[in-house]
Amino acid sequence: MFWKKKKMHYQLTQDKPLNTPIRDLSFTVFDTETTGFAVGSTDRLIEIGAVQVEGLHVTDRTFQTYVNPERDIPERITNLTGITEEQVANATDAFEAINKFYSFIESNGSDSWVGHYLAFDVTVLKKELLRCKYTFDEPLSIDTLDLIGFLAPSWDMRDLQHYALNFGTKIFRRHSAVGDALTTAHLFVELLHFLEDRGKTTLGDLADITRPVNGSSVFHR
Template sequence: MGGLTPAITSMFDARSAQQMAFIRSMMKEQRKNSLYDISLDSVELVVFDLETTGFSPYNGDEIISFGAVSVAGSFITEETFYSLVNPKRSIPKEIVELTGISNEMVQEAPDILHALKGFLEFVQSKILIAHGSGHDKHFLNSALWKTSKVNLSHRLLDTMIIAKWLNPKLPAYDLDSMLALYGVETTVRHHALEDAVMTARLWVKLLEEIRSRDVHSLGDLYLQLSHHL
């Protein structure tokens, strides 16, 4: 933190300054990690999903919930994380209808700094997975920059890109289409934790096909996916 500490402490309470320091430290540590040689059978992952007020994090839209589940290789653990977030703005009616998250529900929820810290404490240094990760990555980067002036430095896998590599020329690769294709039961859509769990189950199905392509390490998988970005 260096010379920023007095300024930060004057802007936030001491707890908020500690939250910010934790987030900055975690992003710095992540840049040191080389994970390419790790076997896909043992890699530690966190599958996550966000619900948001809209699609433009740099034009006022905010995260309203985090959902995540921990996965070890192809084993989905019982370790989960879920938090509502107070976006400090009104949630549009169509988002309330889509997610079931109302303005009243988030009034007492943690703000983005505290919810983000809780999410990162759950993630630690594990690989992140999301379906159609561009949306989620933009919102995470916006939240990280807004709260701590850092960018996301975790490794990220996208089950949509993996599905495109394994199944070229399909008409659609959205989550509903992939769940149907791989026989994953749909529970509650547009709930961050439920979507994360369904995406984790999709990952397990995809992993079977990945192995059948003689791809067994994280580095090998990234190499294959680099041709499909």
């Protein structure tokens, strides 16, 4: 059966000039937690967390919501994340949770999404919306792994805590969506300082660093 997908409507800042200084940009750093990694089939979203970065500063503006996955949460995921069946039983569904997340982004005038291994989190949102017969246009998207790859190309691990420790940034509660978003945000700001020291100070510079290489990047307009 074929059906027409509807667009998820939201208003994000678009088409910023590439010479816009990074210090003048607003970033929404976010993370998701799920029941597992098979998000294209059986696994579902259980939490979204986000924090706002303005220029080179992590703000105190955060977002967090649990999501009812409409399925059980495996014991190993509860042990990892601390999220229980009871916490999500009366939570909103994925579609409404993503709407709330977009409202947070809109209210902060965001220019870009940021995440650590962002491709996974973007896939989670896309799959949940697809289940509701919705799609959306990605805003500018920056993965901290791309920035790390530029600054330290010999590093090949993906572990967020590993990078936070090596770059000397704060580590918040692990495997909590808002905790990992905060850790990523502080790591991201530190990476921006390193980039600035190398003369990378504009949106265009970020675009060059995160431009698709073998289709791996998720920097989009």
